[in-house]
């Protein structure tokens with residue numbers, strides 16, 4: 397069985413297993429997120445992008461209400477809730493998640509998130525008491541961006557209640573230095589992502605495959621690298637400053653009429669040895 401088939405089948409098995417088990421077993425969830433982070437990201441990527449929208453500002457009018465709760469007050473909205481109401485906090489913003497009782501109510505797969513701010517666990521998948529905490533500044537910019545994704549999800553899906561006094565908001569409801577630092581890192585990560593997206597549109601990545609019998613092959617198609625376009629291009633090695641290894645990108649061929657865009661004579665580009673310069677597919681000899 398090829399390596400790709402194996403990865404594909406195991407991923408499907410993990411997803412099916414997760415659908416059956418995730419509601420009632422946080423241990424299995426934590427295990428799956430630790431051992432299959434890509435699958436977990438895939439599921440929640442689809443899940444979140446299906447429900448949330450990119451570009452919601454870090455704070456907006458919906459999260460500027462002045463209701464302030466202490467951590468003791470918030471705690472009452474955990475477990476079975478207070479008067480049937482369940483609250484959770486993420487990055488210091490409190491949401492009413494009562495309508496998501498099947499996930500957050502007692503016995504639900506994510507009940508541990510209620511009654512507290514466990515921002516860190518959203519991106520580490522550590523659902524133990526030591527992991528369910530609000531400390532996040534030591535996480536990577538990528539993880540903080542993931543956390544911002546969860547915040548956007550809650551803004552979109554649940555009712556905003558107010559702010560939690562503590563790490564992110566002071567007793568007057570003003571942002572703490574800590575939150576300002578977190579937001580700066582997220583903004584920077586979002587800026588870098590926009591830059592990467594622009595770079596990917598300029599030089600879409602090639603499709604790649606590997607098999608023990610044939611070795612590696614790179615090729616271009618009109619949606620390689622996830623960039624849907626009206627041209628195909630030819631594979632070239634792209635050398636970028638700061639990276640020791642080139643990556644395979646698709647560059648528009650002169651026969652694919654274009655007036656602008658990168659040129660095949662860009663000195664950062666190199667042909668694959670043994671591959672015809674006009675071919676859309678190259679076998680790579682190692």
Ligand code: HEM
Nearest residue numbers: 414415418425428429436439496499506517518519520521
């Ligand atoms: C970092 C680890 C994880 C976190 C923080 C997390 C968090 C969550 C939360 C908060 C929800 C409920 C969203 C809502 O309010 O509607 C959810 C739903 C879900 N999670 Fe996870 N999860 C994690 C790992 C996983 C893993 C490893 C899987 C499976 C491989 C998984 C599968 C699902 C599925 C299928 C749903 C949707 C359930 C439904 O809509 O009925 N999760 N997750």
